[in-house]
Every structure is written in structure tokens, then in C-alpha cells.
Amino acid sequence: MRIASSTISDNIVRQIQQLNTQQARxxxxxxxxxxxxxxxxxxxxxxxxxxxxxxxxEVAQFTDNASRALAVSQASYAxxxxxxxxxxxxxxxxxxxxxxxxxxxxxxYATETNQLIEQxxxxxxxxxxxxxxxxxxxxxxxxxxIARGDNGICGLNTVGLRRAGxxxxxxxxxxxxxxxxxxxxxxxxxAFADAENSFTGAGAKVMLEFVAAAKRGVCAx
Numbered sequence: 314m315r316i317a318s319s320t321i322s323d324n325i326v327r328q329i330q331q332l333n334t335q336q337a338r339x340x341x342x343x344x345x346x347x348x349x350x351x352x353x354x355x356x357x358x359x360x361x362x363x364x365x366x367x368x369x370x371e372v373a374q375f376t377d378n379a380s381r382a383l384a385v386s387q388a389s390y391a392x393x394x395x396x397x398x399x400x401x402x403x404x405x406x407x408x409x410x411x412x413x414x415x416x417x418x419x420x421x422y423a424t425e426t427n428q429l430i431e432q433x434x435x436x437x438x439x440x441x442x443x444x445x446x447x448x449x450x451x452x453x454x455x456x457x458x459i460a461r462g463d464n465g466i467c468g469l470n471t472v473g474l475r476r477a478g479x480x481x482x483x484x485x486x487x488x489x490x491x492x493x494x495x496x497x498x499x500x501x502x503x504a505f506a507d508a509e510n511s512f513t514g515a516g517a518k519v520m521l522e523f524v525a526a527a528k529r530g531v532c533a534x
Contacts, residue, residue: 338354493511
């Protein structure tokens with residue numbers, strides 16, 4: 314059987330082209346240090362690589378979650394230790410106050426008790442990376458407010474404020490701040506900017522700092 318010379322030359326050219334392609338691929342692998350650059354290089358290996366990459370991302374996320382959980386638990390425990398110290402001291406003052414005391418001693422105990430209440434409130438409002446430690450899942454609920462539903466609030470917790478030792482003047486300032494932020498006619502950003510310059514009480518600062526640090530916004534009235 315005769316074979317045309319053109320067929321032989323075509324086969325030789327095709328083989329040379331294939332060799333050039335293989336050479337180019339090998340050179341690319343050497344220069345990049347990667348055996349696979351395109352899915353068609355090794356489909357089975359690409360599938361394994363994708364699975365391993367996904368697993369690595371999951372492990373990295375699990376590590377981040379574990380690190381955050383540890384940090385939150387440590388911060389929470391430190392806050393609880395502080396609350397326990399406040400509680401222990403309050404119990405001591407209660408015991409000391411049962412005896413016959415003079416006016417100065419009673420006034421001193423009352424002052425220290427108010428300080429302990431303020432310390433307890435501040436600890437209860439402790440934050441970690443912008444989130445309140447002891448608010449459960451209600452991370453967007455402003456402090457001193459009453460939650461309504463999943464993402465709503467319906468006023469100040471005036472009873473809780475009174476029990477926490479907030480004076481009438483402090484409660485009134487918080488009430489005005491609440492109305493300015495959540496029930497006023499201004500846009501929230503504008504109302505917040507004005508409030509930062511108008512309200513300076515300790516409770517007001519706590520609420521304003523919460524709003525400023527909120528990453529996902531705050532609940533609305």
C-alpha cells in the first residue's frame with residue numbers, strides 16, 4: 314500500500330505541534346511551580362484540590378469561631394467576677410448597716426452603695442468588639458430600652474433605671490435622648506450627631522456609645 318508523502322509530512326507536523334504544546338505546558342509548570350493550571354490538565358486532581366481548599370476554609374473558619382468564643386467567654390467571666398465582688402461588698406454593707414449607726418456612717422454606706430450600683434450597671438453593659446456581652450442574641454437593642462418582638466423597641470425601661478439607682482435627672486435625660494433618636498422627626502444620623510453634643514450624662518453616653526459602635530444598626534421604635 315502506498316502512503317502519500319503529504320500524509321507523512323502532516324503526521325510529522327502534528328506530532329511536532331503536540332510536542333511543542335507539551336513542552337510549553339511543562340515549562341509553565343516549572344516556572345509556576347504548579348502542576349495544574351487549568352481544569353483540563355487533570356480533572357480528577359482539580360476536584361481533589363477544590364475539596365481540599367473548601368476543607369481548609371472550613372477549618373480556618375472553625376478556628377476563628379473557636380478563638381472568638383474563647384475570647385468572649387474570658388471577657389464574660391471577668392465581668393462576672395467583677396459583679397461577684399460588687400455583690401459581696403453590697404452584702405457586707407447590708408450587714409454593717411443593720412446596727413446602730415450615726416448619720417455620717419449611713420451617708421458613707423449610701424454613697425458606696427450607689428457607687429457599687431453604677432459599677433454593676435457599667436459591667437452589665439460591657440462590650441466585646443462592639444457587641445454587648447450579656448445581651449444574649451439582642452445585640453442591636455440599645456441599653457436601657459424595652460425590647461419588642463425580634464427587632465423593635467418600645468420605650469425606656471424606667472422601672473429598671475429606677476431600681477438601678479439612676480436619679481430622676483438621669484432618667485429624664487435618657488428619656489429626652491430616646492425621643493430625639495427614635496421618635497424625633499430628624500433623620501437618624503442627623504439626630505445622633507446633634508445628640509452627641511447635647512447629652513453628656515453617664516447613661517446617655519452609654520447609649521450613644523452603643524449606637525456609634527453598632528455594626529448592624531440598632532432596633533427601631
